[in-house]
Amino acid sequence: MENKANETIDIRAIVLQMLVDTIEKRAFSHIVLNQAFSSYTLSHQDMVFLGRLYHGTLERLIYLDWIISSYSSVKLNKMKPVIRNILRMSIYQMLFMDAVPDRAAVSEAVRLTKKKGLKGLAPFVNGLLRAFQRGGIKPGMPENVKHSAPLWLYELEVKELGKKRADAFFDASSDAEPKLYVRMNLNAASKEEIIQMLEKDGACVEEVSDVKEALKLSHVGELTELSAFKKGFVSVQDLSSMYVGKMAAEFSNADSVRQILDVCAAPGGKSLHLAERFPDAYVCARDLSEAKVKLIEENIKRSGLKNIQAEVFDALVLDEPRKEKMDIVLADLPCSGLGVIGRKADIKLRVTEEDLHELSKLQRQILEVVSQYVKPGGILIYSTCTVNQKENQENAAWFLEEYPFEKLYERQFIPGEDECDGFYLTVFRKADQKQSGKE
Numbered sequence: 110m111e112n113k114a115n116e117t118i119d120i121r122a123i124v125l126q127m128l129v130d131t132i133e134k135r136a137f138s139h140i141v142l143n144q145a146f147s148s149y150t151l152s153h154q155d156m157v158f159l160g161r162l163y164h165g166t167l168e169r170l171i172y173l174d175w176i177i178s179s180y181s182s183v184k185l186n187k188m189k190p191v192i193r194n195i196l197r198m199s200i201y202q203m204l205f206m207d208a209v210p211d212r213a214a215v216s217e218a219v220r221l222t223k224k225k226g227l228k229g230l231a232p233f234v235n236g237l238l239r240a241f242q243r244g245g246i247k248p249g250m251p252e253n254v255k256h257s258a259p260l261w262l263y264e265l266e267v268k269e270l271g272k273k274r275a276d277a278f279f280d281a282s283s284d285a286e287p288k289l290y291v292r293m294n295l296n297a298a299s300k301e302e303i304i305q306m307l308e309k310d311g312a313c314v315e316e317v318s319d320v321k322e323a324l325k326l327s328h329v330g331e332l333t334e335l336s337a338f339k340k341g342f343v344s345v346q347d348l349s350s351m352y353v354g355k356m357a358a359e360f361s362n363a364d365s366v367r368q369i370l371d372v373c374a375a376p377g378g379k380s381l382h383l384a385e386r387f388p389d390a391y392v393c394a395r396d397l398s399e400a401k402v403k404l405i406e407e408n409i410k411r412s413g414l415k416n417i418q419a420e421v422f423d424a425l426v427l428d429e430p431r432k433e434k435m436d437i438v439l440a441d442l443p444c445s446g447l448g449v450i451g452r453k454a455d456i457k458l459r460v461t462e463e464d465l466h467e468l469s470k471l472q473r474q475i476l477e478v479v480s481q482y483v484k485p486g487g488i489l490i491y492s493t494c495t496v497n498q499k500e501n502q503e504n505a506a507w508f509l510e511e512y513p514f515e516k517l518y519e520r521q522f523i524p525g526e527d528e529c530d531g532f533y534l535t536v537f538r539k540a541d542q543k544q545s546g547k548e
Contacts, residue, residue: 120155121198121217122224124162128194131167131455138167138455153330166194166201167454168283172250172257173197179247180240183233191225192234199238211242256280261462262447269498270523277525278496282451288528289329291343292351292378293322294412296385298342306337320351322382341412346378349448349522349532350441353490354382356536357437360517361488366390370431371439372424372479375401377408379441379492384417390436392417395424424475428482435482437490442472444493444500448531451524469499473507480512483539489514492534496523501533513540 127145130136142163146156166173174185177196185193195218202214215238222231253263256279266275293303300316307314307326312335317323324343329335337343366387371380374394384392394405394417405419422428424440445465446456476491483489491508493500501521509516514537522532 118149118151118155119224120151120159121162121221123149124159124166124198125191125194125221125225127163128166128198129190132170132194132458133190135459138164138453156331161206162198162201164454165205166198167458168451169201169205169257170197170454170458171254171259173200175250175254176200176241176246177237180237180244189227189230191227192222192230195221195225195234196237199234200241203238203242215239215242257283258457262457262460265462266496270496274523274525278523278531279525281524282531287452287530288348289326289332290317290346290348290351290529291324291326291338292320292346292382293324294342294344294381294385294414295322296388297340297413303337303342306342307335310335310337317348320348320355322354322385323348323351339411344378344381344408344412346382347532348529349527350379350492350494350530351382352520352522352532352534353379353439353441353492354386356518356534357383357439357488357490358386360536360538361387361437363387364389366436368435369393369437369439370435370479370482371395371441372422372475373397373441373443374419374439375404377405377419379439380405380417380419381408381412381414383437383439384412384414387437388416390416394419395422397421397423425478427478431482433482433484435484435487437488438479438482439490439492440476440479441490441492442475444468444472444495445497447495447497448522448524448533449494451530465497465499469504472500472504476504476508476512480508480514480539483514485539485541487539488517489537489539490534491537492532494530494532496521496531496533505535508537514538515540 123145127141131138131141178185199214199218202209203211215235218238219231219235222234253260256263258279266278270278293300304314312329313327315325317325332338367390369383369387369390369392371394373396374380375396377394380392380394396402399421402419402421409417409419445460445468450456480489491505516535517538518536520534522529524531
């Protein structure tokens with residue numbers, strides 16, 4: 110996207126292009142959204158409208174497509190990409206954005222159609238939307254469509270969670286505003302100082318009892334403009350993932366921990382939390398590419414922490430000199446991301462059932478390697494941001510059968526039950542080799 114700072118902003122046209130890039134060209138939603146915010150000078154009101162319309166349309170895509178198909182004689186895959194995305198975002202406005210009158214949603218759809226050089230299709234767009242305005246949602250919508258979930262994914266979650274919990278999971282992951290948590294760096298400033306700084310900048314702050322460093326924020330505006338963020342006193346991190354640092358501290362003696370390794374660390378939130386929790390330890394934060402490590406380094410610089418360093422390293426490659434040298438190893442591994450579909454709705458559109466099998470195998474391959482870094486009596490934390498037994502509980506059970514570790518803690522966070530993203534973590538302790546009977 111080009112910089113449009115000096116031009117009149119057409120928010121709906123921007124959202125339309127974002128949807129085309131994400132749905133038709135398979136771009137990642139968080140990258141598309143960040144590019145839009147950095148390319149255009151938007152008021153806070155415009156940013157909220159853009160984010161809501163873009164994210165909401167993606168989140169409800171399967172639901173919206175079913176409605177369009179119930180009114181159109183032209184199959185969705187036969188429509189021009191611009192037209193089907195104009196229809197999607199327009200019906201979303203009519204159903205879920207009370208501040209937008211139906212007539213405005215329809216007229217704006219027609220205007221966009223003409224603006225895109227498709228004047229001849231304007232009557233089709235107008236007619237379909239007017240018909241929907243009169244007729245509403247037709248009966249017969251399947252259960253998975255009601256939750257805008259692919260059929261295979263809906264059936265999987267119903268099988269694993271039961272229908273009531275699965276429905277709650279998908280409802281909680283729908284287009285409600287995702288909760289914003291930040292982690293305080295209490296080594297840099299006191300909780301009272303940080304809260305006062307946030308409130309002075311206009312944020313509404315709610316303390317969280319579960320994790321001492323956690324705060325829930327609302328009415329923030331641009332987070333990166335907050336003084337506490339600029340000074341490195343707070344970092345964005347969901348409450349569920351803060352449990353990594355919390356549990357690491359709970360099951361370790363902080364005075365004796367000297368070496369910590371995070372094998373898949375980008376963008377570095379959990380690594381930084383460990384560095385804060387264990388100020389006398391050295392934290393090595395690794396990831397596979399220069400680009401990912403650069404993200405970690407940027408966050409390290411902002412934090413001001415001196416006991417952490419980032420480096421490029423493949424988690425599948427054994428680093429012999431580090432064998433049995435680590436007090437704590439964090440393996441927050443690549444996963445399907447089903448726990449964060451409330452933030453990245455395009456995950457539902459791109460992940461497949463086969464991906465779950467392949468990711469599960471990859472996780473086992475990484476665990477085989479990185480478990481060797483844990484010293485006897487040390488801690489291994491295995492975590493993912495998904496809600497899927499194959500990638501979580503089944504892998505943890507497999508690991509216990511194959512390697513000389515004991516399970517100290519296990520938890521699956523599920524949206525709809527927990528006030529946070531979907532997240533899984535298990536804490537293992539490596540047995541003393543003399544006691545384990547395994548080399």
